[in-house]
Amino acid sequence: EDGGPQPEKHCGHGRGGMGEDVKRKEDQRFITGRGNYVDDIKKPDMLHCEIVRSPHAHARIENIDKSRALDVDGVVAVLTADDLREYDLATMPTLMADTQDVLVNDKVKFQSQEVAAVIATDRYTAKDGAQKVVVDYDVLEPVVDAEASLEDDAPLIRDDIEDKEDNHCLDWETGDEEATAEAFEEADVTVTEDMLYQRLHPAPIETCGAVGDYDPGKDKLTVHMTSQAPHIHRTLFAQVSGIPEHKIRIVSPDVGGGFGNKVPIYPGYVVAAAASYVLEQPVKWVEERSENIQSTGFARDYDMTGELAATDDGEILAVRTDVLADHGAYNAVAQPSKFPAGFFNIFTGSYDIDTAYGSLTAAYTNTAPGGVAYRCSFRVTEAVYLIERMVKVLADELGMDPAEIRRKNFIQPEQFPYESSTGWNYDSGDYEGALDKALEMADYDHYREEQQRRIDEDADKLLGIGISSFTEVVGAGPGKTCDIAGVEMFDSAEIRVHPTGNATVRVGVQTQGQGHETTFAQIVAEELGMDVEDITVEHGDTDTDPYGLGTYGSRSTPVAGAAAAVASRKVREKAKAIAANELEAAEEDITWDRESGEFHVAGAPDRSVTITEIAAGAYMNHPSSEEPGLEAVNYYDPPEMTYPFGSYIVIVEVDRETGEVEFEKFVAVDDCGNRINPMIIEGQIHGGLAQGIGTAMLEHVTFDDNGNVTGGDFMNYLLPTSMEIPNFETGHTVTPSPHHPIGAKGVGESPTVGSPPAIVNAVVDAMSHAGITHVEMPMTPDTVWAKLDEAGLAT
Ligand code: CDP
Known part of the structure; x- marks a missing residue:
């Protein structure tokens, strides 16, 4: 009735509603050792x-x-x-x-x-x-490499599948192959790059x-x-x-952490x-x-070829990609069942590209099954890596500034809702706004000058500046297109307001450390005018919670968060009838004031009742027109997904003698629509950026020719520690989702999705003046040094 929470409007009611930095309720038990795992x-x-x-x-x-x-x-x-x-x-x-x-x-x-x-x-x-x-x-004889497993003489892995004669798992394609081929033929410039998104393992503490x-x-x-x-x-x-x-x-x-695992x-x-x-x-x-x-479920393992076709002045005309995916010994990827390549379709990214075509072949290998969405919405990470890397490759080919080429090709704010050439419906965005903010925070022009100075002076340490202006897609369903094992991807919330004015909220999603006990309570506090401390959030018990599809792919806020808001509004509707009874007024004369959280008679603000008084009325003096009690449940089937976005700028120093990479500056500007708890978002961004650094610099599950896992423990599978993590400078813009009840989009995985290409672009950028176009992840010192050597830059 009041248009929902407004962007950036901190309730400031002191009740812990939307936009307030409410301290995490769950941390009391976690930091005092009372967690129950x-x-x-x-x-x-x-x-x-x-x-x-x-x-x-x-x-x-x-x-x-x-x-x-x-x-x-x-x-x-x-x-x-x-x-x-x-x-x-x-x-x-x-x-x-x-x-x-x-x-x-x-x-x-x-x-x-x-x-x-x-x-x-x-x-x-x-x-x-x-x-x-x-x-x-x-x-x-084992075969642990996807390419080798598709060769004619490869040992057959799946002889349990009737009539299976090879290790081919599946094929997938999207977009318009012919139109894309035409665009490539007619383009002034085309670029191509091979890149491996290496096998990773989500590594929750528990x-x-x-x-x-x-x-x-x-x-x-x-x-x-x-x-x-x-x-x-x-x-x-x-x-x-x-x-x-x-x-x-x-x-x-x-x-203790899930990350898709x-x-x-x-x-x-x-x-x-x-x-x-x-x-x-x-x-x-x-x-x-x-x-x-x-x-257990690994992540990524996409061997990708990216191609862009463009005009001489940097307008991107088409994107094409071909992927060889390693699915391990069983097809156990964790994707909505109609999406064998997850949401990889979104490889057109933040750009208005007329034509696109993607194809993928997946193979069985003698490796653990997986392909889970590691802090990512079903392969969007691979898609973002592909397009953000390719834009840098194109910028270098054309001698254009990578910020400028992005600006030239961004989908513009007035184009939303925007349908991409692979058929995905973006809800809202202001990509240039986020990039401009990040450029300013990073002091971009200064560092470009410094970069040139170092080249001119033949300095020992080169400077590289990497940008990633990513778009995410989070909040699966809707149910008509997205299902897990046949069950539609909706989610749910149930609210019970008790006679003494406090409430229990139960949700169908399950926290793994994201702070749901706090943020879901904030949504309900905002929508019912309650104090956040008066609300307990429960989840994770199928005997008591409403059915939901769970937490992954940043779907909690977009789907269950919406359910919590809608269920609150149902409670609010009933509360009005009870308020009318309490205030001896007609129901249609009762209005709710978001600021005070009170229900009052229109035109007479002094005649008002709080939700606590209404709760008492619901059980002790309920109107004859209503059932006693005050509760509601909502099963929310989202009309569309939400599309959070951001611009990350990473500035690195590359040591020409050792190949070591040091972070000079790390700027992350995120936009997740209306924000529920900025402090929690900040924590989510920090954690996700750390995982992005792990991806770009350290992590890789590897195998030897006998099929032994050579990266199968923390001695060999290197996770980032506080030693590798720089200070992050975070910023935000707010572009609400037009179809979400509280205008919120997800945020938990944006930093993991968006940061690896920014980091790789930065390292490549330090060497691109000498012709380097790509460095494979993880960018260990020896990998980087080999590239320096190739470019004649090593000392
Ligand atoms: O599904 P998951 O909880 O992993 O991801 P999410 O929906 O992106 O939310 C991660 C955390 O950030 C949750 O505690 C959210 O409530 C919070 N968040 C927020 O405060 N505001 C947003 N617009 C989005 C998420």
């Missing part, structure tokens, strides 16, 4: 599970001898695929409807695949038992784990698990196990649940770090 759960008679994993990447299992393990004092059971088959649990569907072995049925397809499970009275005994399971393997707890008395299976999506996991558990869904309860307690269902979850069902005792499984890196 899966591994904190202890049950009477609880058993422990250890998984026996294959040391080989490709091998047929000839025999499994359990006897020595069963002799270990305290070992209760050893499960293999044969045991699970009795319960029809030997295989499970992946999110992309492939069939994955829970425990290897016949042939191992990647190193560290789950072969057997040892259940024992404590974790140490389970581990001892696991070492005594004797598995005879017939070792086969690894994956579960406590299966079957209660034969109630005939109910409770699974506490590290889940970003408890409801969809319950549905999948029901489908796989045959246990009716109402007899399953999934609880995702505190989750906790979206798929892993064999360990199924084994813990199945073992507790069979043994009628709770069974805990918690993986170790190397198990997490080596066997």
Whole structure:
């Protein structure tokens, strides 16, 4: 009725509504050690599970001898695929409807695949038992490289798929191939670049784990698990196990980071649940770090070729890309099911490009399955990397300033809503506004002069300036196009206002550290005129929360945040009827004032009631026209996704002697529409930028020719620490989403998506005067030094 919260309007009501830096409610328990994670759960008679994993990447299992393990004092059971088959649990569907072995049925397809499970009275005994399971393997030749796996003589990985004769997984294309080819033929200039978005691993502090707890008395299976999506996991558990869904309860307690890693269902979850069902005792499984890196969902692994066609003066006419994707041993990518390449279609980026064409081939390899959306909305990270890298390549080819070429090609504010040439509907944006702000914050002109000075003076350290003006796409659904395992991607919120004026809000999404207990409370506080301290947010329990599709792809704010606002407004409508009763006025004369949060009689502001008084009225003096009580639920199917954006500018020094890269300046300007909690957003940006630095500089899961994971632990898979992280200078602009009830877009993944191309562009920029067009990630000193050497710049 009042147009919703206004951009940048800090409520300042002192109630902790939209735009206020409310301190995170959940931090009280986290920083005092009172968090409750899966591994904190202890049950009477609880058993422990250890998984026996294959040391080989490709091998047929000839025999499994359990006897020595069963002799270990305290070992209760050893499960293999044969045991699970009795319960029809030997295989499970992946999110992309492939069939994955829970425990290897016949042939191992990647190193560290789950072969057997040892259940024992404590974790140490389970581990001892696991070492005594004797598995005879017939070792086969592995193939861990997507290109090699598509060659005619490559060993066949998926002989479990009927009539399968090669390792081809799927093909995908988007856009207009012919029109794009024509544009390339007619263009003044074309550029092309090959780039690998290397295999990464989302590395949450907490690894994956579960406590299966079957209660034969109630005939109910409770699974506490590290889940970003408890409801969809319950549905999948029901489908796989045959246990009716109402007899399953999934609880995702505190989750120590997810980043997409906790979206798929892993064999360990199924084994813990199945073992507790069979043994009628709770069974805990918690993986170790190397198990997490080596066997759970990886991210990226897109080998991309990018091409741009342009006019002499830098107008981009067309973009084309071809991708070879490594999907690992099973097609277990975590994408909405109709999007085999996720939202990679958005590779036209922030630019008004008439024609585009993208094609992709995916291959099976003897590597862990995955392709999860690591702090990203389904492959948008790869798409942003492609276009933002290519714009820099084109700028260098034309001798144009990379800021100028972006400005020339941006979609303009008046073009929104904008349909891209691959058919995506951008809601709103002001890309030039964000870039201008970032350029100013970065003191761009000064650094360009400094860069030239260093070149002229043959300085030991070169300066590079990288820009990324990215557009994201977050908030999947709508349900008609987006589903996970057939379930439409809506989300939900339920609000119960209690008689004494406080409220419980339950949402279908699940926090993993993003501060949902605070920000959802802020949305409801804003919409109902309540104090944020009077609102408790609950999530992660399928027995009590409304059904939702979970948290990944920054969908919480765009979808469940919208549901919380709409449910609040439903409560507000009913509150009006109760206010009318309390104030002895007609309902149509009651208005709500966002500023004071009070309901009053139109034209008589002194005749007013607060939500607390209304709550009392709802239970103690309800009008005869209404049911007692004050609550509402909303299942929100978004009409469209939201398109947050930003401009990042990274300035680096590159040491010509060592190839070392140091950050001189790191500016990040983000626009996520209306902001709920600026302090939380700032934290999200800092964390995401750190992960972007890890991607660009350090992280890569690698394999040797025998299929051994050579980057499978934190000694070899390097995460950024405070030593590698520079000071960030953050800024923002506000362009509300026109279709979102509170004008908000997501923000959590923007920095991870937007920063890697800015960092690579900066390092390339330090050498582009000498003809360097690309440096592959991770840009370790030796990689950078080799490029310096190639360009004749190394000293
Ligand atoms: O789905 P996920 O929570 O990972 O991502 P998000 O929706 O982008 O939200 C991340 C955090 O930032 C949440 O606590 C949001 O409420 C907060 N946020 C905000 O304060 N204002 C926005 N416009 C967007 C997100």
